[in-house]
Amino acid sequence: MSEQLTIAQLVQRGALSFGDGYRTKKSEHGQPGIPILRVAEVHNGYIRPEFIDYVSASFRSAMGGKVSRAGDIVLTTKGTVGRAAIIPEDAPEFVYSPQVCYFRVSKEGPLTRKYLYYWFKSSEFWDQAGSRKSQTDMADYLNMADIRSLKLTVPSCGEQEAIAAVLGALDDKIAVNERIAATARQLGLALFIQASLADDPVQAAVESVSSVLSRGIAPKYSEHPEDLVVLNQKCIRDGRVSLDPARRTLPEKVKDPKLLRRNDVLVNSTGVGTLGRVARWTSENAATVDSHITIVRFDEAHVDPVCAGFALLRAQPEIEEMGEGSTGQTELRRAQLGGLEITLPSRTRQQQLRPKLDALEEQADQALAESLTLAALRDTLLPQLMYGRLRVKDAEKIVEDHA
Incomplete structure (x- = not known):
């Protein structure tokens, strides 16, 4: 049986805690320190840290819970609103910028981490976020009061896990395709470098x-x-x-x-x-x-x-x-x-190398094109599953047909 709960109600029940990032002063910046995770480093589904600024380690105690933990869900709330990702187990420790909000899900329920992560991708989230977004001359943003008022559909934990498993199977396949594309590019560069180091470069x-x-x-x-x-x-x-x-x-x-x-x-x-x-x-x-x-x-x-x-x-x-x-x-x-x-490489070697590079690039392009199709399927299934319009077993069959 599903119920509708706001973020504030989930916090009151002890199912969830959340907060915004640490507002640093210039005097607190410095190394050795803890890197700051910015909006630009949060992508849909993953983190790619390219750290520029650091908070001096001497201010570690002042940051409190605003320092990352494995399993945190992060949501960008200013500039580019709505990018969500889960902090992986092997991620370095960093402090969240003020433009990023973090969520920590309790193990006690009634909410599961993966379900909340996928909810941030759903139309239920985006419809509410769009109506609450404020705008300045600089950027769109969601404030903490906006976030507390967001209401989400919360089915049983078992149903949440089943929904996340179906959607996760598609994300897993997308991740495999991305590795295929990355490997093809790495191999192409290796072949190119090898040819460039041969005679007559x-x-x-x-x-x-x-x-x-x-x-x-x-x-x-x-x-x-x-x-x-x-x-x-x-x-x-x-x-x-x-x-x-x-x-x-x-x-x-x-x-x-x-x-x-x-x-x-x-x-x-x-x-x-x-x-x-x-x-x-x-x-x-x-x-x-x-x-x-x-x-x-x-x-x-x-x-x-x-x-x-x-x-x-x-x-x-x-x-x-x-x-x-x-x-x-x-x-x-x-x-x-x-x-x-x-x-x-020499012109002769360029002619010899070109078909190999083309084949590798084609392999990568095909993998990435398949990922776009899988992502579109995931985004179509997501609201159907969350609103109970599609049974998990039926969604599993659809995923199997596309896997």
Whole structure:
């Protein structure tokens, strides 16, 4: 039998505790210390720490419960609202920033950790969060009073565990696909490096072997689903492009050189923390990029574009160090990127290597495409299961058919 309970009621019952992050002062920053987990490091379903700021260890006692524990559920509550993840067992200790809220589920019930995590992905959460969100000139946010008032459907613990198991099976398959994609990319880079270290390597400046080396557009954004996809810096991570943070723009004024072509390389070119990230565009779909990203289109008359793309992937650590400017305003100038010397195999070896790289990239793309399908299925099943419109056994059968 399900019941409707607010977060505040769950806290009163001792089923849950929660809080916002630690509001640090500049005087408290320093190392050795505890790193601060920011909104940008919380993704949907996982944490990717890229720590910039630390709270001095001498303030450890003042942080209290705002220091992470394995099993905490974190929810971003300002800027990008609604990203949720569970802190894994092997995560380092860190302190939550004020833009992150943490939840700790009691072992006594009536709530299970995985169920609450999936609830943060449900339409029941998003409908309430959307109506409560406040807005400043800077960002959307949920305050603590908003969170206390959120009401969730709470079935029996057994039913919660069964629902989480069905959804978790899809997430497990998605994780396997992500490992397949990561392994394929690692193998491709290893093959590329091996070929580059063989006889007759070629040194070339990026600009000398490119037909296009240009920043993207200043987009006029559109909400129409048929308009042109425009990528931003958040779309580029781990050498690949994610369309989740992408937006739409009016296509009429986008000139042909700035319409992406397969095997273009995209380089984040502004800002601390994102500057220098490199990704290959492997899609045939119509898209462009905003002005914070540089498009590198290699000239096939001079170089194999796939091999050259791998050369830039390999050079990412060097590119990340090339930015110039004041804190928060760092820029990667076109001339800097154009003058970067990359090492390539000989043209003969490039021709031999290209089919192997293409095969590995295709394997990765197929795995990631399957993950998108599985994620869509998970998000479809989630509200049906939580509202009791679909039996767990029926959902299990659907998952089996797609696994």
